[in-house]
Amino acid sequence: MSTTGVVEAGGQEEKRVTWAELYFDLVFVFAITQVSGLLHHDHGPLGLVQALVVFVPVYWCWVGTTVQANIRDVDNLRDRLGILFVALAGLFMALAVPGAWGGRGLLLGLAYWLARVVLLLLLIRIPGVWRGPYGAGVLVSGPLLVLGGLLPDGPRLALWATAALCDLSVPVVFRRRLAVVAYHPTHMPERFALFLLVALGESIVGIGGTAAGARLDAAELAAVAAAFTISAGLWWQYFVYAADAMRHAVEVADSRRDVIRRVFQYGHLALVAGVIGVAVGFGETVADPWRVLEPGAVALLYGGCALYLTTFGYTRWMMFRTVATTRVVAAALVLALAPAMVRLPALVVLVTLAVLLVALNVVEHLKVERAAAAAVSAEESYETAERAVGGPV
Known part of the structure; x- marks a missing residue:
């Protein structure tokens, strides 16, 4: 598949999913399996909350990469390598999920932060990209996940839940700014x-x-x-x-x-x-x-x-x-x-x-x-x- 060469009935070029994106998805096959395993281990009320709080950054990492691929032509060397770097960070996150509420919390936080930094660098040429969801991921939710990974379970849950709410709310907070995105x-x-x-x-x-x-x-x-x-x-x-x-x-x-x-x-x-x-x-x-x-x-x-x-x-x-x-x-x-x-x-x-x-x-x-x-x-x-x-x- 390629992002070029297909024209829709209305005359607009149809953007297709690239092979790099499909390969990227394979990492998240594993990530979802890991989240499922976490929920299988504990599906009481606290386990449900913990699994959701861990799933949100995994999902948002995928969303950030998908939006980046939607608004740009990513079928080139620079962006392919960038998507692979984000995939590697996603693999680190997936590996950290089973121990996210134990000794691998810091790994999950650092891997997520790395993914957000790479995504921001891929879009750094867009004016004002810092003042939007990608900047918020690098400056707010990423550091909160890293800090939470250093803390015991109670404070960790509070900080990670705050990071998840930050990621989920930024599209609303920056709604007017995102209106100009094609x-x-x-x-x-x-x-x-x-x-x-x-x-x-x-x-x-x-x-x-x-x-x-x-x-x-x-x-x-x-x-x-x-x-x-x-x-x-x-x-x-x-x-x-x-x-x-x-x-x-x-x-x-x-x-x-x-x-x-x-x-x-x-x-x-x-x-x-x-x-x-x-x-x-x-x-x-x-x-x-x-x-x-x-x-x-x-x-x-x-x-x-x-x-x-x-x-x-x-x-x-x-x-x-x-x-x-x-x-x-x-x-x-x-x-x-x-x-x-x-x-x-x-x-x-x-x-x-x-x-x-x-x-x-x-x-x-x-x-x-x-x-x-x-x-x-x-x-x-x-x-x-x-x-x-x-x-x-």
């Missing part, structure tokens, strides 16, 4: 879709990695099939019903900056977090289908799925000011059923969620079919009226 409308949706696909890949790992060491009797194979149906159902919701709408929203938006910030930078953080929760839930259920589940495992599966579906309600409202009724209702139903799943066998819990997601996708499919039929009918009626009056209506 975002490419096709590259950004493709990059964030790929990142979500990486997270969905972790759900497959959660299924296969867990089941590979099991006996694989009928019950275990049924659990694998149910878990795969859940993963495929999540994929279907995004890539069949949402991805094209998100790309269209960026292309037609009066303010691409706002759509990118709200739908992609923030919305996809929630989508990926939901998928990670489901993936870790698979690790708690697939290998032992008759295991009676504790609240934590149910919360990961059903809470992660509900977060994923609810986020589509948020993104659709941000894009089109319409309500994604079926998905919001489905998310509410998933949450309502979660307490009833506690103390039930894992296989029952998986099959119930799989059935719900299949039903949701069937309902969404019927809605799309009806909308398409209505559009065709309206077009035919218009053409009939044109012929009746002998010209355009």
